[in-house]
Amino acid sequence: MSRLAVAVAAAGTLLVGTAAPGGNGIEEEPAHVIAEKGWQSLLAARSLRWEGQAKDATGTYVVDIHLDKEGNCAGAMAIAPGKGRLEIVKRGRDVWMKPDAAFLRMRAPGQVGEAMAERLNGRWMHGRADDAALHELSAACDVSYLQRAYLLEPFTKDDDVEKGAKALVKGMPAITVTGRSGADWATLYVATEGKPHLLRIQGRIGGTQGEADFSAYDRPVPTKTPPPADSVDVSDLRKPEGSA
Numbered sequence: 702m703s704r705l706a707v708a709v710a711a712a713g714t715l716l717v718g719t720a721a722p723g724g725n726g727i728e729e730e731p732a733h734v735i736a737e738k739g740w741q742s743l744l745a746a747r748s749l750r751w752e753g754q755a756k757d758a759t760g761t762y763v764v765d766i767h768l769d770k771e772g773n774c775a776g777a778m779a780i781a782p783g784k785g786r787l788e789i790v791k792r793g794r795d796v797w798m799k800p801d802a803a804f805l806r807m808r809a810p811g812q813v814g815e816a817m818a819e820r821l822n823g824r825w826m827h828g829r830a831d832d833a834a835l836h837e838l839s840a841a842c843d844v845s846y847l848q849r850a851y852l853l854e855p856f857t858k859d860d861d862v863e864k865g866a867k868a869l870v871k872g873m874p875a876i877t878v879t880g881r882s883g884a885d886w887a888t889l890y891v892a893t894e895g896k897p898h899l900l901r902i903q904g905r906i907g908g909t910q911g912e913a914d915f916s917a918y919d920r921p922v923p924t925k926t927p928p929p930a931d932s933v934d935v936s937d938l939r940k941p942e943g944s945a
Contacts, residue, residue: 727897728876732864735878739891739899744848746918751776751847753913760784766842772830773922774842780807788825790926791842796835797825797927820938825927828935835935851902851913867893870900870914 727735743749748769755762766776772791779786785804790797800821806814830839840846865877868890875890887904891897896918903912 724893725895725897727891728864728867728893732862732878735864735876735891735897736862736880736889738897739878739889742891742896742898742918743851743915746844746848746915748844748917748919748922749847749915750917750920751913751915753911755909755911757909767917767920767922768842768844768847769922770844772839772843775923775925778838778841780804787838789838789842790825791830791839792924792926794829794831795827795926796830796839796842797827797932798835798838799823799825799927817938821933825932826935826938827927827932832935834938871916873900875900 727738730738748767750765750767752765754764761781762778763781764776764778766774766778766789768774768776771793773793774789774791777786777788783803785807786801787804788799800808800818802814802818805818805821808814809817826835828835830836830842861882862878862880865879865888868875868877870890870892874893876893877888877890879886879888885904885906887902887906889899890901892900898918899915901912901914904910
């Protein structure tokens with residue numbers, strides 16, 4: 702799965718004498734400064750909510766997950782059309798995953814996936830994040846993974862960034878800037894009130910087109926974990942059916 706590489710800008714609240722009440726003045730800055738500050742706000746985040754989708758030749762990937770620097774997360778990801786959905790919760794070294802039948806069939810085609818779906822029967826699989834069966838997807842729980850995935854440096858160059866119109870992202874006012882690098886492009890929506898956080902990014906890079914929204918900056922990840930009665934240890938799933 703390719704990742705839409707893009708980026709963002711800003712760390713701190715910039716107050717300018719001409720700013721409107723409650724505004725941070727970021728829209729008065731040059732386009733490349735807005736982009737750079739937006740990117741830095743994403744890089745500085747200790748936690749956030751990431752809602753996005755990316756489309757390439759293999760399908761459409763959708764994610765809605767709250768994650769932090771400590772590797773805790775809670776959310777879901779899916780592959781469209783109809784290729785499966787996975788819920789995930791991670792606290793410390795423990796991780797819970799609830800794949801639907803379509804996701805299991807995609808990951809383990811044939812009788813293996815069907816048998817796994819039957820044994821889980823809608824429950825969560827539970828194990829350590831370093832378990833071979835869980836490690837790959839668990840890695841996406843760290844906000845550092847997200848920060849590495851969205852790299853906008855090629856789109857923050859002075860001559861390649863243009864300031865666009867003002868916009869609203871889920872009711873929050875923002876200023877848009879668009880950067881280009883060859884055939885690739887990325888539009889960033891940076892908050893004009895409060896801290897100039899990156900609120901949204903849209904673009905097309907290397908054959909992948911997508912959009913992502915970022916919110917709940919530095920708010921704690923939900924701590925609720927699935928109860929033991931609704932979980933199956935991943936090691937038990939490796940045992941032959943019917944064995945103790």
